[in-house]
Amino acid sequence: MKDPVALGPIELSASEAGAPDAGALFQRLGAHNGLRATGRAVVAVLLAFAVTAIPILISGKSPIAAYWALLHGAFGSFDHVAFALNKSTPYILTAVGVALCFRAQIINIGGEGQIAVGGLAASWVALNCGDLPSLLAIVLALAAGAVAGALWAGIAAVIRLTRGVHEVLSTLLLNFVGVLLVSEALNGAMGEAGAGFPQSPMFDEAVRLPTLFSGYDLHVGLIIALVVTGCAQFLLWRTRFGFQLRLLGGSRAAAAYAGVSFAGGVIGVMLLGGGLAGLAGGIEVLGVHYRLIEGFSLGFGFTGVAVALLAAANPLAVVPAGLFFGFLQAGALAMQREVGVPSSLVYVIQGFSIVFVLCAIGLDRRWQRV
Amino acid sequence: MATAASDAALDCKRPALEESVLPALLEMRGIVKTYGAVCANRSVDLDVREGCVVGLLGENGSGKSTLMKVLFGMIRPDSGRILFQGRALAGHSPREAIAAGIGMIHQHFTLVEAMTVTENVMLGWAAAGAVLKPAEIAARIEATSRTYGLAVDPHAIVATLSFGLRQRVEIVKAILRGAKLLILDEPTSNLSPPEVAGLLGVIRRLREERHSVIFISHKLAEVIEICDEVVVLRDGAVSGRTPIAEATREGLARMMVERDLSAPVTRSARAPGQAVLAVEGLTRRDASGATRLSEIGFTVQAGEILAVAGVDGNGQADLLDTLAGILPAHSGRILLDGRDITRMSVRRRLAAGLAYIPIDRGGTSLVPGMTIADNLAMRDFDRPPLARGPLLDPGAMRARANERIAAFDIRAPHGDVQARTLSGGNQQKIVLAREIGRKPRLLLAFQPTWGLDPGAARFVIDQLLLLRDEGGAILYVSAELEEVLTLGDRIAVLSNGRLSSPEPRAEVDVTRIGLMMAGAA
Numbered sequence: 034m035k036d037p038v039a040l041g042p043i044e045l046s047a048s049e050a051g052a053p054d055a056g057a058l059f060q061r062l063g064a065h066n067g068l069r070a071t072g073r074a075v076v077a078v079l080l081a082f083a084v085t086a087i088p089i090l091i092s093g094k095s096p097i098a099a100y101w102a103l104l105h106g107a108f109g110s111f112d113h114v115a116f117a118l119n120k121s122t123p124y125i126l127t128a129v130g131v132a133l134c135f136r137a138q139i140i141n142i143g144g145e146g147q148i149a150v151g152g153l154a155a156s157w158v159a160l161n162c163g164d165l166p167s168l169l170a171i172v173l174a175l176a177a178g179a180v181a182g183a184l185w186a187g188i189a190a191v192i193r194l195t196r197g198v199h200e201v202l203s204t205l206l207l208n209f210v211g212v213l214l215v216s217e218a219l220n221g222a223m224g225e226a227g228a229g230f231p232q233s234p235m236f237d238e239a240v241r242l243p244t245l246f247s248g249y250d251l252h253v254g255l256i257i258a259l260v261v262t263g264c265a266q267f268l269l270w271r272t273r274f275g276f277q278l279r280l281l282g283g284s285r286a287a288a289a290y291a292g293v294s295f296a297g298g299v300i301g302v303m304l305l306g307g308g309l310a311g312l313a314g315g316i317e318v319l320g321v322h323y324r325l326i327e328g329f330s331l332g333f334g335f336t337g338v339a340v341a342l343l344a345a346a347n348p349l350a351v352v353p354a355g356l357f358f359g360f361l362q363a364g365a366l367a368m369q370r371e372v373g374v375p376s377s378l379v380y381v382i383q384g385f386s387i388v389f390v391l392c393a394i395g396l397d398r399r400w401q402r403v
Numbered sequence: 404m405a406t407a408a409s410d411a412a413l414d415c416k417r418p419a420l421e422e423s424v425l426p427a428l429l430e431m432r433g434i435v436k437t438y439g440a441v442c443a444n445r446s447v448d449l450d451v452r453e454g455c456v457v458g459l460l461g462e463n464g465s466g467k468s469t470l471m472k473v474l475f476g477m478i479r480p481d482s483g484r485i486l487f488q489g490r491a492l493a494g495h496s497p498r499e500a501i502a503a504g505i506g507m508i509h510q511h512f513t514l515v516e517a518m519t520v521t522e523n524v525m526l527g528w529a530a531a532g533a534v535l536k537p538a539e540i541a542a543r544i545e546a547t548s549r550t551y552g553l554a555v556d557p558h559a560i561v562a563t564l565s566f567g568l569r570q571r572v573e574i575v576k577a578i579l580r581g582a583k584l585l586i587l588d589e590p591t592s593n594l595s596p597p598e599v600a601g602l603l604g605v606i607r608r609l610r611e612e613r614h615s616v617i618f619i620s621h622k623l624a625e626v627i628e629i630c631d632e633v634v635v636l637r638d639g640a641v642s643g644r645t646p647i648a649e650a651t652r653e654g655l656a657r658m659m660v661e662r663d664l665s666a667p668v669t670r671s672a673r674a675p676g677q678a679v680l681a682v683e684g685l686t687r688r689d690a691s692g693a694t695r696l697s698e699i700g701f702t703v704q705a706g707e708i709l710a711v712a713g714v715d716g717n718g719q720a721d722l723l724d725t726l727a728g729i730l731p732a733h734s735g736r737i738l739l740d741g742r743d744i745t746r747m748s749v750r751r752r753l754a755a756g757l758a759y760i761p762i763d764r765g766g767t768s769l770v771p772g773m774t775i776a777d778n779l780a781m782r783d784f785d786r787p788p789l790a791r792g793p794l795l796d797p798g799a800m801r802a803r804a805n806e807r808i809a810a811f812d813i814r815a816p817h818g819d820v821q822a823r824t825l826s827g828g829n830q831q832k833i834v835l836a837r838e839i840g841r842k843p844r845l846l847l848a849f850q851p852t853w854g855l856d857p858g859a860a861r862f863v864i865d866q867l868l869l870l871r872d873e874g875g876a877i878l879y880v881s882a883e884l885e886e887v888l889t890l891g892d893r894i895a896v897l898s899n900g901r902l903s904s905p906e907p908r909a910e911v912d913v914t915r916i917g918l919m920m921a922g923a924a
Contacts, residue, residue: 276780284766291782292728
């Protein structure tokens, strides 16, 4: 939502007149909306770290040592950074798709299934592309992943439009189906013979995603994610389709009055969101694992939703939010190794961050309404 | 104090309003509320005595809503005191306001449609007990309803009740929760003339039972008829306060707007042109199969306003939405300039020259969270000049916003301001600017002055007359009989999905129209 430029300074004085509260604090962080939103997110994240210090203290460890290990694990070396960036990539891609859906008030929580199916399709192409040139094979595999993800989400859109089943339900249930499809394929035709674990054979070198710097694991997926994010921002604010999405999200009645088709919007944005998740799945198998592994998509879809929420459904804000989650999880392992604090505490920090950001957004809405 | 004065208070009948004897129920002193640079209430005083009806008048943005929200505990004032029944209210919530004896009937009701009246009354009412006793509550509803002449059936499902009856359910709800003071926010906006008369009767009964009422309205005639005294707000401050005996319509209007509005609406006499809109046998049923529109036929000529009177829920929304292409027609034909548009989409009808102002500004004709520029582009965003191919042209959108903001005097610094930050009148100007600004052949207008103060309403009416004088055809649908009579070149009544045969304004019998609106003729 665009904020009126005039809001900043005006509300500043209003907040000073009233009782000082968190809203006033956020207001003071900046007159401009973008700055204010950023400040809001940073404060929320810092609060999350502060609150998570309590369970760390209870477990008898030093929060400072734990957070230092976390920081070191995330940023300590170029390898660490590359690992974290790779981890962030699928989050960013999935979250951009989810954010676009949220903008249109479509609640797509099927990222996990869409990633799984996307990874499956990309793997199938990667294993069966024969002697195609490397670039063509990679593009084909990623495209297959995107299309599979889009179709998977499209099922939910069609069910919504023809049978009136809410997409929350259908996308959620399709997650299980998608993940089990991967297992089914790995236990059958696509599984590696005699591996003892449900995984596919390794892909040829030629269909693996190229790395950005030789000698390091950082692959081109990050660049794809950044480009996609920019495109999504442009789509939302500068295209007719984006206007339709915003109108549908703003008011279904207004959209009908403006002649914008609900069906068209739902199908379009679900295909888009599913496509991005499917692309993320493709990038994950081609860039990180070089094979399809059972459970490779575990938790990615919901992390994507969380990242989109943290970014307040703003495509550009998805990038820092996705990086935050990626680096946090990358650092978590180091924290566990070096200080003995369980890495699952990182999920506590993630959870608190989202809760605090949502609280801040809620405050802001209430402020704007009067 | 209350016992000593109770006998005198029962005598509270106009115009013998004796200030000294009636005990004060509510005293608001020096209420100040600022929103940034905007001062919504600048030291407002308001007194309501027991058993009195106080009219609260003022244009939109004059601070009425803010004052009432402060009273009901929805917002906190920057400074000021509230004494209710001698007890200070400060930093209270709406729940505490209700417990103290203040009831507010909002314009938009807070009823659950799928529940019965009794269930709605019990909902969220702590005094109904942890174990609900519907029979007992129903009996109390019946008793209360008899006392105040409300005629509410406790077992009726709210969805089956008319707007006027739902309002009565809200009143019963407030009284049973112990409201000594009822705030009625524009209570007559959607009522037919007989329903208005009924409501005014209920208010008189409330006064006789020594309840007090704050009656918020734009309609001066009703205020003069029902209130004991009037308080007028302008620019966040009290601009006038007068016992009703000394009030005149002209005087009140002047206090509200600081300018004379009595100049009559001018309209040029013109011969009707050719038919722009022709409707034949239009029928529509809703999802449950109930007939909403039945064999409707009429024409609207170029340079003519066909005004259709009718109370909400008699098919008005169906008629306009069907003509605009938002709802499908089941049979019949719609011709625009001789072209059959019955099966055309909303977009193609727009392109054919059909403009539409729906009644709901809050989420249909406007998206409050979008900017003015976006709202102005809402129905034209996918055509040149606002779009080039699949892309929007932000420069063109900004240019159009600046041009329309100037042409329609929208009070906003620029087009990047969210529509929600504007007053109702300025929001409606955005809608007018968009719909009239494209010079339509036919304009469908559904109560476009709804909720607007007299100044803003006048602006809307002048714009419609201007369009008419330029040769546009207008279908004007409203529940406000006065407006229908002022605007219509020909007048018809829509009741229960049937349209009466349009009559020229000179031949109209007002009483009969009122009865037809109520479905009685």
